[in-house]
Amino acid sequence: MTGCGSCGKIIKNIEKKYYNKLKEKGIALVGGAVNLDDEEEVKKIMEIRKNSKVLIAVGSCAVSGGFQRMLIGLENGFPQRFVRVGDVVKVDYAIIGCPPDEEEVERVVKAVIEKDKEVVDSYLVLKPYEVIAGKPIIDAYMKVNEVLLTSNKELCLGCDDKPINDEFCTGCGTCVAKCPANALTIDEKPKVNISKCIKCGTCFFNCIRVKEAL
């Protein structure tokens, strides 16, 4: 899929380690967003889904479209529409992060392989995809003339210039520490520098209050 390749590297390492078990259980790991204007890519993700029992979206681009949503193609005059994997096929689990932590991805994969309910339930990352990424929003992306609009709108995971509403925020600073783009600062409550934000969702999904709510 389309991305910087960081998640691909992580997936490769994990596939090397758990190749037989992943194959046996029909578990597929996918990183990167899907380019709707690349027929081959759309065909590929559909094939992956068809051939797997469990599909895990690894990294923010696969889960929410992440940074790729901010790219618009257009170099050759044609817009490219980058969407999350869940907008094209059904995804079972989601692991957010840009890039996600390799150890965390491994923990998730192990838990899915072992069907360890206790472990599965204890990780937010193992909540079903819909809980993490919301309902598919493919309609908004499907219209060609809306591509620029959606990119410029920079659809986020619900945040504006704050990871969560002030009324819920405890000011613990976890989101600031976890932000991979250094886009957050904190005085009493965290604030997002929108110019730096890559819409990866790391702040939101690492928030202790969000974890509690989920």
Place this chain on the structure above:
Amino acid sequence: MKIRGFESSMMGRDIDFIIPAMSRLCCLNEISHALAGVMAVEKAYNITVPNEGQYLREIARLGEIVEVDAIKLNEFKNTDELADIGNKIKSILGKKAKYLAVGGVLENISDKRKEKLINLAKEGLSLVDKDFVKLVDERKAKISLPDVELIDAYNFDANKVETNGLPKTALYDGKAVYSGALARMYKEGLITSKNLWDVLSARMIEIEFCLNKIIELLNKLKLTQPYIEPIIKDGRAVGEAVIEGGEGIVYHRVELLGREILDYTILTSENFNKTVLDSVDNDEAKRIIQLCERCYYL
């Protein structure tokens, strides 16, 4: 992969977006793309960077080269440990160049981390296989590949570049030129051949060269402030920067209006190397160069 629009998507954005965006162009060249973008802005506004910041940036860039050289040698030799060492060194600027900024580097490292990095570089040096060059020579004797023209960032003039099509293929001074480890090591005088096979030898030689440089730079670090708050002037300005990244040349040009990006141009080694591969048209050459698709389909 299709063109993602890394140039067009920058237009109208704030310069703060350059680092998080460019470090996500390619995971292998995350430091060099972010660094070239930042340096182009610094050139546009004559922003100076403290020595300490420059050392940290250089260490990260060299770490990236170690990682990429090792990854690209993997097709011929197990270099996983060296790649891991390069990756750990480049994270001196944080994952995805998190601490890189216009004006320097936001945070310095601790004494303990400096020590760790020195030990890591020394460990890397012990893993360098000096006999690898002989193996390449043996292969070279069996399968013939042509010599190539070379280009490096230190003798680069953007006016001599002619690009064609999209994704861009590029000629330099009207010729197909290779950019990467072989060009750099040839320039350093550590390799005298221009044969395509020696891209492999150059990568192994370069790993050792970079690790030694990293130790030298780490010893220079005084762990003082690596950042000065930059002054971004109002008005129009143009800046360009060309550096050697993991794969090869990374050229970024920005046209700015205050903090706003009006235009953004990127050229990478892969624009040149694709032309070389097309002219050679040989499977072995493809295995040796290993074109980076992400740096080609910007």
